[in-house]
Amino acid sequence: MKTILARGGVIVAVLILAVFLFISGKEHAVFITNKGESYTPKKAYYIIDGREKEVRIKKKKKKREYVKGTNHTIEVRFKDIDGNEIKVSRKFEAKLGEKISINVALIEDEKRWITKEKIEKEKKK
Amino acid sequence: MDKIRNYIETMGWPRVIIALFLLSMYIIAPFVGLNLGTSISDTLIRFGMNAILVLSLMPMIYSGTGLNFGLPLGVEAGLLGAVISVEMGLTGAFGFWGAIAMSIPFAILFGWGYSQILNRVKGGEMMIATYVGFSSVAIMCIMWLILPFKSKDMIWAYGGSGLRTTVSIENYWQGALNSFFPFSDKIPFGEIIFFGVLAFLMWGFFKTKSGLAMKAVGANPKFALATGVDIDKVRTKSVIISTMLAAIGIIVYQQSFGFIQLYLAPFYMAFPAIAAILIGGASVHKATVINVMIGTFLFQGILTMTPSVINNLVKTDMSETLRIIISNGMILYALTRTGGKKNGK
Amino acid sequence: MENKGKKFLINNVVPIVILILIVAAIPISGLSNGYLIQEMITRLSRNSFLVLSLIIPVVAGMGLNFGIVLGAMAGQIGLIFITDWRIVGMEGILLAVIISIPISIMLGVLGGYILNKAKGREMITSIIMGFFINGVYQLVVLYGMGNIIPMTNKKIILSRGYGIRNAIDLKAIRQVFDRFIVLKVGQFTIPVFTILIIGVLCLFIVWFRKTKLGQDMRAIGQDMEIAKSSGIAVEKTRILSIVISTVLASIGQIIFLQNIGTMNTYNSHEQIGMFSIAAILIGGATAAKASIPNALGGIILFHLMFIISPRAGKELIGSAQIGEFFRVFISYGIIALALVLHQWRREQENKAERKKLMEMQLSGGDK
Numbered sequence: 048m049k050t051i052l053a054r055g056g057v058i059v060a061v062l063i064l065a066v067f068l069f070i071s072g073k074e075h076a077v078f079i080t081n082k083g084e085s086y087t088p089k090k091a092y093y094i095i096d097g098r099e100k101e102v103r104i105k106k107k108k109k110k111r112e113y114v115k116g117t118n119h120t121i122e123v124r125f126k127d128i129d130g131n132e133i134k135v136s137r138k139f140e141a142k143l144g145e146k147i148s149i150n151v152a153l154i155e156d157e158k159r160w161i162t163k164e165k166i167e168k169e170k171k172k
Numbered sequence: 173m174d175k176i177r178n179y180i181e182t183m184g185w186p187r188v189i190i191a192l193f194l195l196s197m198y199i200i201a202p203f204v205g206l207n208l209g210t211s212i213s214d215t216l217i218r219f220g221m222n223a224i225l226v227l228s229l230m231p232m233i234y235s236g237t238g239l240n241f242g243l244p245l246g247v248e249a250g251l252l253g254a255v256i257s258v259e260m261g262l263t264g265a266f267g268f269w270g271a272i273a274m275s276i277p278f279a280i281l282f283g284w285g286y287s288q289i290l291n292r293v294k295g296g297e298m299m300i301a302t303y304v305g306f307s308s309v310a311i312m313c314i315m316w317l318i319l320p321f322k323s324k325d326m327i328w329a330y331g332g333s334g335l336r337t338t339v340s341i342e343n344y345w346q347g348a349l350n351s352f353f354p355f356s357d358k359i360p361f362g363e364i365i366f367f368g369v370l371a372f373l374m375w376g377f378f379k380t381k382s383g384l385a386m387k388a389v390g391a392n393p394k395f396a397l398a399t400g401v402d403i404d405k406v407r408t409k410s411v412i413i414s415t416m417l418a419a420i421g422i423i424v425y426q427q428s429f430g431f432i433q434l435y436l437a438p439f440y441m442a443f444p445a446i447a448a449i450l451i452g453g454a455s456v457h458k459a460t461v462i463n464v465m466i467g468t469f470l471f472q473g474i475l476t477m478t479p480s481v482i483n484n485l486v487k488t489d490m491s492e493t494l495r496i497i498i499s500n501g502m503i504l505y506a507l508t509r510t511g512g513k514k515n516g517k
Numbered sequence: 518m519e520n521k522g523k524k525f526l527i528n529n530v531v532p533i534v535i536l537i538l539i540v541a542a543i544p545i546s547g548l549s550n551g552y553l554i555q556e557m558i559t560r561l562s563r564n565s566f567l568v569l570s571l572i573i574p575v576v577a578g579m580g581l582n583f584g585i586v587l588g589a590m591a592g593q594i595g596l597i598f599i600t601d602w603r604i605v606g607m608e609g610i611l612l613a614v615i616i617s618i619p620i621s622i623m624l625g626v627l628g629g630y631i632l633n634k635a636k637g638r639e640m641i642t643s644i645i646m647g648f649f650i651n652g653v654y655q656l657v658v659l660y661g662m663g664n665i666i667p668m669t670n671k672k673i674i675l676s677r678g679y680g681i682r683n684a685i686d687l688k689a690i691r692q693v694f695d696r697f698i699v700l701k702v703g704q705f706t707i708p709v710f711t712i713l714i715i716g717v718l719c720l721f722i723v724w725f726r727k728t729k730l731g732q733d734m735r736a737i738g739q740d741m742e743i744a745k746s747s748g749i750a751v752e753k754t755r756i757l758s759i760v761i762s763t764v765l766a767s768i769g770q771i772i773f774l775q776n777i778g779t780m781n782t783y784n785s786h787e788q789i790g791m792f793s794i795a796a797i798l799i800g801g802a803t804a805a806k807a808s809i810p811n812a813l814g815g816i817i818l819f820h821l822m823f824i825i826s827p828r829a830g831k832e833l834i835g836s837a838q839i840g841e842f843f844r845v846f847i848s849y850g851i852i853a854l855a856l857v858l859h860q861w862r863r864e865q866e867n868k869a870e871r872k873k874l875m876e877m878q879l880s881g882g883d884k
Contacts, residue, residue: 317839
């Protein structure tokens with residue numbers, strides 16, 4: 048009886064570990080755009096998760112970044128319509144089955160800087 | 173009922189199962205769009221190609237030197253003979269018999285060297301034979317590159333040196349053996365008759381004094397020693413005969429196939445032959461001509477039929493993968509049947 | 518004193534012969550010592566786990582387990598899945614290991630079962646078994662994946678819609694272990710973490726030998742009948758030795774591939790059996806006896822030879838192609854040589870045994 052419990056316990060523990068690894072190790076694609084409503088900065092820069100080099104994204108361009116795991120940050124800076132330097136940091140979560148798009152031009156808008164869509168599974172015949 | 177059971181037991185369950193499997197393949201064939209006549213003809217052709225190679229395993233099995241995993245060595249001798257024959261421009265029957273004639277000296281030489289190694293490792297022949305075989309293929313690869321052959325049909329075009337990987341013998345002696353007989357492209361009478369002759373010679377040989385001595389050396393070395401037989405010499409003889417037959421076997425194979433395959437082609441050639449003879453009911457110590465015939469037929473039959481049938485059933489080409497599974501599966505089956513106590517690792 | 522020296526020579530004749538060949542060939546090849554040393558460090562860290570996995574079956578009398586190919590295939594299946602699911606970094610490797618373990622356990626049980634039915638012929642059977650399971654692996658990976666087994670990552674699927682591509686880029690987990698903890702000594706880079714893991718395996722092997730299970734295996738290896746009559750479950754224990762070896766091999770293959778960074782889906786595992794066994798044989802192991810020094814020393818010798826022979830062949834004869842074939846020839850020739858020498862040694866040992874026995878009987882000693 049004890050061995051069954053012990054073995055069962057080990058298997059459960061490994062399964063939990065596996066799920067944890069899956070979630071924290073999964074790579075997600077994050078799409079970055081630079082398209083404002085009234086004003087779009089010509090050049091915007093962002094750093095994801097404190098990486099070494101910041102990435103430049105020009106007006107109306109799109110980029111795709113990869114992040115691993117769930118919790119992330121993005122730090123954006125650009126010059127606004129009056130020439131002032133804007134710097135904003137945001138946190139976001141990457142979940143399974145969600146497509147994330149971040150619009151750096153709208154980074155100051157708490158609600159609209161990020162959009163998440165559920166990914167539809169393609170049905171292949 | 174009992175009579176049938178007894179009969180099956182003497183035949184051996186594996187052989188019966190495989191035979192039934194093969195039979196079912198032939199039956200299914202027409203239903204999946206395969207021509208039964210072509211299927212049977214294909215099987216016979218493959219039988220003709222491979223039978224002698226399988227036959228070559230017999231002497232070494234009897235003399236106790238085990239399953240000849242070093243078959244590639246004999247194949248290389250045959251390749252040398254074949255290549256020299258093409259170099260000399262021999263065609264037709266001359267080409268074929270010339271190839272054989274020229275491979276024999278090499279076979280004897282290689283076989284002798286091979287036997288010297290095997291005689292020093294009694295008990296562990298099979299493993300070592302495998303690697304001797306592999307090494308010999310590698311050395312011959314180097315040879316094919318540096319030997320001074322000049323025939324335009326064999327050398328790399330554009331001024332390269334060394335032989336091509338595959339040499340076509342379409343214009344030389346392809347089909348030479350069967351050309352004297354009708355239906356040469358459907359039923360390989362020539363090959364089958366040639367095999368029959370060699371098989372008969374084998375059978376006869378093992379009834380002679382030398383042959384019986386060879387059997388004794390394998391079955392009971394101490395007894396053979398006591399009757400004054402020189403064990404090493406007999407083993408050497410068996411290895412040389414096996415190597416010669418292997419050389420002849422590959423030449424027959426090539427004349428049917430139409431190509432001489434050099435470099436790494438002979439690498440794994442021992443395995444199908446060994447699978448065939450084991451399927452035919454042989455063991456590591458005993459193999460008869462019947463084993464050779466039944467085994468080659470069953471093995472080649474399954475190898476021909478199963479991929480074709482399954483391909484047509486599933487509409488995908490899985491032949492290569494299926495061949496790997498089937499041929500090795502059969503060897504495994506045969507290897508795990510006899511729980512031998514012999515320490516032949 | 519003289520006898521001890523002689524015994525040492527005979528026991529280690531294989532590595533010594535190879536060492537002489539290598540030392541002779543190094544100057545011919547023109548490779549620098551620094552290059553060779555760094556290569557050795559890398560190859561040791563890459564291959565040790567795999568070669569070490571061969572030890573336990575030898576102890577249990579199963580001979581050289583060519584069936585580690587089965588473990589390698591299990592490891593690769595694990596890697597295919599994490600690549601498909603896009604799990605990266607350390608998490609990716611660990612998950613690959615977790616996935617491959619149940620597969621390698623199953624394959625190990627199957628392998629052990631087959632080998633039990635071929636007692637006395639384990640080595641040749643394991644070679645064929647490797648070929649056979651390779652066929653099954655192809656069936657699963659080339660035809661099943663993307664088909665019956667759902668795959669989501671289109672990048673690794675063949676253009677026809679199912680079946681995994683020939684080569685998979687593992688850059689997601691490339692050198693994750695190797696770079697985790699790194700030590701730079703002069704011009705050499707040492708992957709400390711990987712070496713630590715290998716060290717753990719060595720400790721495991723040493724500890725294992727002392728456990729009851731390890732002792733049981735040793736007993737079976739020495740004499741199956743006696744082991745059976747002393748109550749050891751011979752069949753099950755033999756299978757267990759193969760299972761352990763297969764699981765270790767799958768982890769070893771993952772370590773190997775994370776170092777290389779690319780997986781040749783249908784080839785990476787094939788040579789592994791041949792090379793690992795060549796390595797341990799060159800290190801002085803035999804089908805009956807294998808130790809950690811055999812494994813590690815063998816890797817160094819084998820890989821030195823592996824790197825040097827094509828270059829030496831090229832310098833001597835002038836063609837790189839010939840150098841390649843030369844390397845193949847040497848690899849297999851060395852295994853043949855090692856096996857021959859092993860057999861010869863066995864003969865000597867048997868002769869010595871018989872001599873001793875006769876002397877004992879002649880001098881009227883007790884049984």
